[in-house]
Amino acid sequence: MRKQVLYSIRSPYRQPMEVTGFKFGSGEKAICIVGAMRGNEIQQMYVCSQLVKRLKELEREGSICSGKEILIVPCVNYYSMNIGKRFWTMDNTDINRMFPGYDLGETTQRIADGLFKEVQGYTYGVQMASFYQQGDFLPHVKLMETGFTDHKDMIDFGLPYAFVRTPRPYDTTTLNYNWQVWETKAFSVYTNATDHIDEASAKIAVDAVIRFMVKRGIIRTKVTGGSVTEIVDERGLIQIHSPCAGICKSFVRPGDEIRKGDLLCEIIDPLEGEVISRIFAPENGIVFFTYNRPLEFEKSVLYKIISI
Structure with a gap:
């Protein structure tokens, strides 16, 4: 293993921020795995640390294939992590909305540029990503549809579900999208935690x-062989929104199979305690996502269902 500072930026008040990478093997750039780019992505950093630990063992055993180089970057934004802030400490910008970066731009653009120069050229790229909505969901792998990467490649992760996402304009500045523009086959792996460590789903991600x-x-x-993967178009997910605000009492969890008409949740008046709404399954499916805060707002996404 070779521990290497990939990018360093000076700070007027603190020590320089150094983005550290861990390289295994040598030869062609086979795969790069990137972890936390946001200050609350503790789980994503932890998954990468476990991969570093595992690969050190495999390297000692001589199990890295000849002529293959692996790069793991566990954490990009530990400045924000140190103070418990999700985005960049100074201007609240998101590094993962700054790719491919600009070396004369704002701080986060410079960090993105410095990182991207180091992670370019790998055959495969894997980002340990965090889910953008607050809730619980099934671990899965996702592909940004650019026409470059084959959907079937996701099957080799052995996760139950693989999602294909049609890029929106704001996706074009993410690491995943730009990796593919520069001809790296890129995937995002999601576990069901962000700001805390979930050992079970972390192990699923490492194994994948x-x-x-x-x-x-x-x-x-x-x-192990993993699971038989079902590839799903993200646009086909059934989203169920709350008709009103209140306290949500849910009766299902991610992974549950539901039938049309099943009671999913009750919404309770937070002051009077009466049930003001009941939400039922619109069709048969598998629960993929559930909102996990007791107090929810009108029009919030409460559930995402995979139709079966």
């Missing part, structure tokens, strides 16, 4: 990435 590397001939080790 190890499994992918084995099947792509980057490392040699024994792995």
